[in-house]
Amino acid sequence: MSEGSTDEPEDTPDDVLDVETSAGSEGTTVTVRGEVDAHTADTLRHHLEGVGAGTVVRLDLSGVGFMDSSGLRVLIAAKRRSVEGGGDVKVVAASRPLTRLFEIAGVADHLGLDARDDAS
Numbered sequence: 001m002s003e004g005s006t007d008e009p010e011d012t013p014d015d016v017l018d019v020e021t022s023a024g025s026e027g028t029t030v031t032v033r034g035e036v037d038a039h040t041a042d043t044l045r046h047h048l049e050g051v052g053a054g055t056v057v058r059l060d061l062s063g064v065g066f067m068d069s070s071g072l073r074v075l076i077a078a079k080r081r082s083v084e085g086g087g088d089v090k091v092v093a094a095s096r097p098l099t100r101l102f103e104i105a106g107v108a109d110h111l112g113l114d115a116r117d118d119a120s
Helices: 041-049 069-084 096-105
Strands: 017-024 027-036 056-067 088-094
Touching: 017 041, 027 041, 027 069, 041 069, 056 069, 056 096, 069 088, 088 096
Parallel strands: 027 056, 056 088
Antiparallel strands: 017 027
């Protein structure tokens, strides 16, 4: 073993971000848990791109404790792609830190965030 190495593997994006997709009568719900940052944003982007064009995507972000600008970019790009294809992306639930982030960034309305649906 080289100096400074450990036996513990490094976290992969799938270790710190869990994304589940389920189809329902109101659209496809994408439930995200973990942290969305530069390390994990591509995982979220991949899942959102996997949802068919023209689909209404309902994002449940109540299990996300942290998101940086990388995650915001993914959400805004997914919204744009979906709307262009005749669908939509709406945040139906968000953790308190994300609600605050969306408000500060000025994207809460754009993402369809309804304060009544926020998780505590």
